[in-house]
Amino acid sequence: MTARRTTPNPRASALPDGSGDSARAASLAAGNVAGSTNGAPWLLVDAGNSRIKWALAPATRPANWRAAAPAFLASGAVDHAEWRTLATQIRAGWAAMAAGSGGDAHFAPNTTPLALGHGTQEPRDGGFVCPAPAGVWLTNVAGDAAEQAVRMTLQTLWGMASADWLQVLRASDARAGVRNGYREPTQLGSDRWASLIGAHAAWPGEHLLIVTLGTATTVEALRGDGEYLGGLIAPGPALMLQSLAQGTAQLPTLDAAMSSGGQDFARSTSDAILRGCAAAQAGLVERSHAQLQAQLGATVRCVLAGGARHALAQTLALPFTEHDQLVPAGLYEVALGAGSAPIGTAPAAGTSTREFHDGGQARGDA
Numbered sequence: 475m476t477a478r479r480t481t482p483n484p485r486a487s488a489l490p491d492g493s494g495d496s497a498r499a500a501s502l503a504a505g506n507v508a509g510s511t512n513g514a515p516w517l518l519v520d521a522g523n524s525r526i527k528w529a530l531a532p533a534t535r536p537a538n539w540r541a542a543a544p545a546f547l548a549s550g551a552v553d554h555a556e557w558r559t560l561a562t563q564i565r566a567g568w569a570a571m572a573a574g575s576g577g578d579a580h581f582a583p584n585t586t587p588l589a590l591g592h593g594t595q596e597p598r599d600g601g602f603v604c605p606a607p608a609g610v611w612l613t614n615v616a617g618d619a620a621e622q623a624v625r626m627t628l629q630t631l632w633g634m635a636s637a638d639w640l641q642v643l644r645a646s647d648a649r650a651g652v653r654n655g656y657r658e659p660t661q662l663g664s665d666r667w668a669s670l671i672g673a674h675a676a677w678p679g680e681h682l683l684i685v686t687l688g689t690a691t692t693v694e695a696l697r698g699d700g701e702y703l704g705g706l707i708a709p710g711p712a713l714m715l716q717s718l719a720q721g722t723a724q725l726p727t728l729d730a731a732m733s734s735g736g737q738d739f740a741r742s743t744s745d746a747i748l749r750g751c752a753a754a755q756a757g758l759v760e761r762s763h764a765q766l767q768a769q770l771g772a773t774v775r776c777v778l779a780g781g782a783r784h785a786l787a788q789t790l791a792l793p794f795t796e797h798d799q800l801v802p803a804g805l806y807e808v809a810l811g812a813g814s815a816p817i818g819t820a821p822a823a824g825t826s827t828r829e830f831h832d833g834g835q836a837r838g839d840a
Contacts, residue, residue, distance in 0.1 A: 515547055515571070517564070517607045518805040520665060521620035523689040524781075526560060527551040529802040530571060533608045535810055541675035541803045547571040549799070554616065557623035561630040569602035604631050609812075611805045612642045613664040643668060643808060650675065650807040655702040665801050666692055666705065672804030673777055674700050676797065681770050683763050684800070686780040687711060691755060693762045697770065708758055711785040714751040737789055752789040763792055 515530040529549040532539070539545070548567030552560050610628065614621050621642065628636035645662035647654055650671045656662045666686070673684050674696060684694040691710045695703040709717065719727035728747055737753070740746035759776065767774045776794040778786060783796060797803075 514605050514607050515568075516806065516809045517610045518802040518809070519610065519612045519624055520668070520801040520805070521612065521614040521616045521624065522665065523616060525551045525553055526557060526616075526620065526623065527802070528560065528564060528567075529799065530564075530567060530607075531802070531806045531809070541672060541807070542677065542797070544799055544803050544806070546799065546802065549802070554620065554623070557620075557627070560623070560627045564627070564631060565602055565604055568604045572602070606632060606636075607639070609809055610636075610639045610641065611809050612640055613668050613801055613805065614642060615663050615665055641812075643805065650804070650811050651678070651700045652696070653701050655704050663692075666694060668802075668804030668808070669779065669800040670694055670696055670702055670804065671807050672800040672802070673797070675803060675807050676800075677775060677777075681766065681772055681774040682777055683759070683766055683774050684777045684779065685759050685762075685783070685786075685794075686800070687755065687778065687782040687785060688780040689713065691758065691780075691782075693758065695762070695766050698772075703766075703769075706758070706762065708755075710780075711751055711755055711782045714754065715747065718747060718751075737791075749789075752785055756786055756789040756791065759786065759790060760792055 513533045515533055518529045518531055520527045527550070529546040531544075531546055536545075548564075548571045550563040550567060552563065612621065612624055614624075621640075625637055625640060628640060632639075643664045645654055645656070645659050645664060645667040647659050649667075652667075652670050652674050654662060654667070669684055669686060673682050673694075679698045681698045682694075682696040684692075684696060686692045686694075687710055689710050689712070691708045692705055693708075694705040697703060715728050718725050725747060726744060728744060732748055737749070740749050763774060763776050776790075776792055777800075778790075778794050778796050779798065779800045786794075
């Protein structure tokens with residue numbers, strides 16, 4: 475049986491923020507960029523194991539904002555090796571947003587980079603100059619080099635002073651309506667923490683099983699009242715395929731993006747590998763879902779996120795909802811809840827950007 479799939483937005487392939495509503499995103503851009511002197515957007519950055527993803531979000535929460543289908547003003551992603559293109563992407567997205575075309579402002583990896591160190595100087599090509607953002611929030615599980623890449627990007631766009639703007643999220647006891655059930659809360663990966671916050675904002679009051687498939691597969695159990703009950707970490711689809719290819723003499727290396735072809739027993743080696751790994755992922759999800767429903771005695775929504783989630787589309791035998799932007803959705807809730815001191819002001823006594831740095835390493839998103 476193939477599972478019924480629900481998605482917040484049928485145009486996810488065109489705008490991976492899950493909104494697909496270009497008119498709504500454009501109106502948000504117009505209202506938050508041109509509508510007030512302090513309406514510059516938030517810059518939200520997610521440094522995962524494979525890519526650095528970013529999104530621009532409205533300075534204040536619009537009345538029609540839906541965390542289940544967030545209409546980010548612009549978004550994009552770059553491979554870690556191409557981090558120097560990040561500043562170019564953000565500037566292009568900001569320019570499209572300011573021009574009122576934010577609904578189509580998604581930018582693929584590997585754009586020609588800006589020269590490092592422009593800061594707030596006029597770009598050499600005479601292009602758009604980004605004003606200061608409302609603030610910058612980062613989740614990072616890719617180590618110090620990824621954080622340094624983000625800081626260099628900020629300096630390229632806004633100069634040396636922007637180094638003080640970055641707030642790096644870390645997991646804590648509680649935030650934005652979610653309570654952390656880890657024995658040592660700071661050990662929870664910051665991306666997982668942000669995903670929990672984003673999912674709770676998207677479906678408040680619902681029991682959730684949040685499955686993020688990427689380099690790793692993570693499974694999170696979140697009660698409807700915001701209590702995080704714990705989670706699981708396993709190799710992601712691509713890692714499973716790679717381990718078979720590397721650990722055996724004759725099995726081929728396959729791409730996790732290839733279709734597994736369904737749930738039947740396979741009649742070729744390639745299909746057997748693809749279906750076997752997909753079944754292992756599905757079994758983890760289905761068992762966890764059944765366990766959580768039995769534990770809570772109530773219906774649990776299964777949410778699939780992460781760049782490799784499509785690997786389960788033909789295999790998972792339970793209904794699920796897709797969401798491609800749980801981490802930035804959660805970062806947005808954190809940013810709005812923390813408030814926005816004007817850029818350039820000193821942090822409050824006893825706080826610093828390093829206070830938010832996360833020590834967790836495992837994540838699910840690609």
